[in-house]
Amino acid sequence: MCDENSSIHINSLDSLKSFIEKLGCADSKQLTEEQREEIFINANQKEFSTESVGWMVDIISPNDISTSMFRRSKRSLNEVSMESAIDLIKKALELEVNVAEIYVDTVGPPDKYQEKLKAIFPKIKITVAKKADSTYPIVSLASICAKVSRDHALKVWKFREGIEVPEDGFGSGYPGDPVTKRFLQEYEPVFGFPRIVRFSWSTAVNALEGSAFAVEFEEEDQPGKEKVVLGSKKMTSFFKAEVPVKKFKRHQFWKDRCIEDVTDF
Amino acid sequence: MSIRLQISKNALESENDADVHFIPASIDGNANTKVDEYFNSYKSIENGLQINALRGYPLKGIEIDLPDNMQGLVLRENEKLQMNAERELKFGGKFDKFTYWNYDKNPSENDSYRKAMHWLKVSEALHSEITSLDDVKL
Numbered sequence: 048m049c050d051e052n053s054s055i056h057i058n059s060l061d062s063l064k065s066f067i068e069k070l071g072c073a074d075s076k077q078l079t080e081e082q083r084e085e086i087f088i089n090a091n092q093k094e095f096s097t098e099s100v101g102w103m104v105d106i107i108s109p110n111d112i113s114t115s116m117f118r119r120s121k122r123s124l125n126e127v128s129m130e131s132a133i134d135l136i137k138k139a140l141e142l143e144v145n146v147a148e149i150y151v152d153t154v155g156p157p158d159k160y161q162e163k164l165k166a167i168f169p170k171i172k173i174t175v176a177k178k179a180d181s182t183y184p185i186v187s188l189a190s191i192c193a194k195v196s197r198d199h200a201l202k203v204w205k206f207r208e209g210i211e212v213p214e215d216g217f218g219s220g221y222p223g224d225p226v227t228k229r230f231l232q233e234y235e236p237v238f239g240f241p242r243i244v245r246f247s248w249s250t251a252v253n254a255l256e257g258s259a260f261a262v263e264f265e266e267e268d269q270p271g272k273e274k275v276v277l278g279s280k281k282m283t284s285f286f287k288a289e290v291p292v293k294k295f296k297r298h299q300f301w302k303d304r305c306i307e308d309v310t311d312f
Numbered sequence: 313m314s315i316r317l318q319i320s321k322n323a324l325e326s327e328n329d330a331d332v333h334f335i336p337a338s339i340d341g342n343a344n345t346k347v348d349e350y351f352n353s354y355k356s357i358e359n360g361l362q363i364n365a366l367r368g369y370p371l372k373g374i375e376i377d378l379p380d381n382m383q384g385l386v387l388r389e390n391e392k393l394q395m396n397a398e399r400e401l402k403f404g405g406k407f408d409k410f411t412y413w414n415y416d417k418n419p420s421e422n423d424s425y426r427k428a429m430h431w432l433k434v435s436e437a438l439h440s441e442i443t444s445l446d447d448v449k450l
Contacts, residue, residue: 110354113368119416207353208346236343238350239367246368255367260341262367264415304428 067184076180078191080198087195090188102192103138105131106200109245116247124247125154133167148172150186152179201243208241217243222250234259317387319403330386330405333373334425336415337366361418362411373413376425379432384408 078086090100107127115122132151139146149168153160153175161175179186201220206212210233218226231254234240239259244251301307331347356363362373378384386404412419421427 110365110368114365114370117369117416207349209349235346235350236341237339237345241350242354242365260339260343262337262339264337264369303424304431305424306428306431 067188076190083191083195083198086188086191090192100188101144102189103135104193104196105135106196107131108242109248110242113245113247128154129160129163133164136164136168146171149174150179150183151175152186152190153177204243206241206243208235208238210241236260237262315399315401317401317403319385323403324383324406326406328405329409330384330407332384332386332405332407332410334376334410334412335366336371336413337369362413364413370416371413372416372418373411374419375409376412377409378407379429384410 089095090102112124112127115127116124136146136149146168149164149171151160151164151174157175157177161173164173164175174183176182180190181187201217213230215226217230218224218228220227222228231240231244231251234255236259239246239255239262240251246252297307331352333347333351351364351366354364362375364371364373384407386407387401388404389399389401412423412425414423
């Protein structure tokens with residue numbers, strides 16, 4: 048339900064090596080929540096945090112992601128993620144971290160992403176790769192920091208909607224989780240779900256279809272423009288007498304203001 | 313077909329105003345809904361504009377006062393009556409201002425709602441009585 052991005056800063060490459068060996072990082076997806084937390088706690092021990100590693104996460108709320116994706120000029124989830132990564136690097140530089148190398152787990156094609164980052168940060172060695180999470184321990188650790196932060200954010204989530212969360216919670220947020228599926232069965236007719244749910248998530252959209260009220264926003268297409276229908280005349284139209292219908296056209300003044308005659312409401 | 317409006321003087325003089333929102337979307341249904349919990353609780357202010365979201369769509373809003381000498385009313389109809397029966401609308405609330413929301417667009421004088429309000433002035437000019445030729449502007 049949430050998305051997260053993180054970056055790791057190291058004081059020296061040598062200390063990084065020994066550091067990661069000590070922590071025992073691996074692909075964060077293959078670790079249990081408990082294992083991730085253990086590594087996270089170790090990474091924040093004084094000796095590690097002052098000697099070799101600092102971390103920063105950018106937590107983007109589900110609401111922020113949907114409103115970015117549903118802007119009039121739509122942004123994809125990948126674009127949201129890239130922007131967040133770029134901001135994190137900029138923030139590290141602002142804090143005067145000496146960034147020599149950057150390792151990034153890709154979203155979308157890695158070479159394009161890498162080019163994009165190189166154009167913004169030409170002096171830094173940048174590696175963007177698929178599955179960097181399992182190839183580069185530093186990325187794995189960054190991912191652990193991100194996942195632990197996300198898990199914590201969800202644990203302490205305050206529902207302003209005043210809903211009662213079922214005893215078993217709302218699950219992992221992955222579409223296959225039966226607890227998450229059950230959580231999505233409860234809805235509000237107009238607003239749909241509480242904002243812990245990302246509305247740009249197809250699972251959420253599908254869950255609302257047919258149950259909650261259909262809500263349709265004005266589309267970006269220019270209003271008043273008629274759709275062009277392609278194709279020739281229907282065969283049967285030649286057998287009908289054509290009765291010319293004089294269409295009464297409203298003046299632009301009324302059209303611009305959405306004013307119409309109403310006899311019933 | 314006539315429509316009866318049931319509005320008591322007491323109701324109009326009550327101090328509580330209804331919380332009314334102009335939403336740039338069609339909502340296919342009618343129901344009581346938890347506006348305070350699901351919507352108002354997430355409102356924030358950015359550069360003088362109200363920011364919120366509905367079903368993940370970004371909204372930008374401002375508070376708009378009704379034109380002078382106008383009273384906003386919320387009317388309720390309990391049930392759809394049979395055809396041709398006299399309809400009755402009951403008082404549901406009153407308001408003098410409301411929150412106007414645009415879908416990811418700063419509210420401005422170019423919005424249809426605000427332009428529609430021009431009609432009030434045009435209508436006044438068209439329908440006010442001309443008592444002397446001096447009133448006619450050429």
